[in-house]
Amino acid sequence: MIRHAAFIALLAGPVPADPVRIDADRLSVTVQTPDGPVEIMRAQDNEGVITGDFARTSRACPPFCVQPMSPAAGVTTIGELELLDMLADPEALVIDSRTREWFEGGTIPGAVHMPWDRITDQLGALGCTADFEGWDCTQAREVALFCNGPWCGQSPTAIRAMIGAGYAPEKISYYRGGMQLWRLLGFTLAEGG
Template sequence: MKNIAAWILGMSLSGLAFGQAATIAVGTPLNIIDTQKSVVVQTAKGPVTITRTMTPCAKNGGNLQPLVPVPGVHPVGEIEILEALSDRNAIVLDMRDTNDRVKGTIPGSVGIPYTEVAARMNELGCKKNGSQWDCASAKKVYAFCNGPVCPQSPMAIKAMTRDGFPANKIYYYRGGMLDWDALGLTSVKDEF
């Protein structure tokens, strides 16, 4: 029953995370951090208000995510992702919903939706020991989702560490598919 409730909650949050880009018009003001829509900075020419608006290339209208979602997690960029793709002790993990993954993902990545990853840590090298996970032999996980404003990877990382996955074995690619695509790096489609 508890798993069913978690699944329903996850699917509801999934709808919020994925439905935003399709329903937010270009030019719409967006939050920067939490409910904050602007930040005022002092410059040599006086105060400047920094705002954020929906753009054609934005993947969703979420809030900016921290570079380190859980203490001990390592932030990484594209070079580290490219290196991890050939590291047999690492897994590059696309934590987005399958509906986004099939539209384009990093070649060689594995897809486990963020709503399922904490329950599927056996696929990351952990073993179930009663009700606890033993992750002593876990692979290094390079986690990504839609980009800097996507909450999916941070939510999954928090769930993983809560359930016993070591934070120091998680590498967070905050740039995600937004940065990957913006840099013109190769994507593959129709991956499940």
């Protein structure tokens, strides 16, 4: 198994004289993971392209229908810069809500895997406490959920289930671009699992 640092170095390569930055001020962002710090940056290959499943433009709908910009009232939809800020915030949690096979194919460094179809069983890990009516999530963490991209319904479904179980929508962010846009922008990947 390739460790995180070696995997990142393999993807990022050497930084060229004119580096590909995240934004005008940042070349990289370091996030803490259970395996230690990981530096997230964009691939430094100006010839880089997406291949495989994430290069596909069309999938049968249903189930792969274009998702709404916001999966539920009160939920904030975010982009990559906001997601990077959440990854760097030790109080926030970024959740990869995809199925295990997708997660194992690579994920966003620092993301925690909580499959969309079992997320309400794991609300205790997010700061909710069980009560007689279900869950009390008044002390729950700020979270961001993502899945495969604008055509993936896993994180929107998980978000609606969380809200239905008592999670405040204002504590939930939705990274709609998901893994497809993360890869399109050449960001660092981590091994899932």
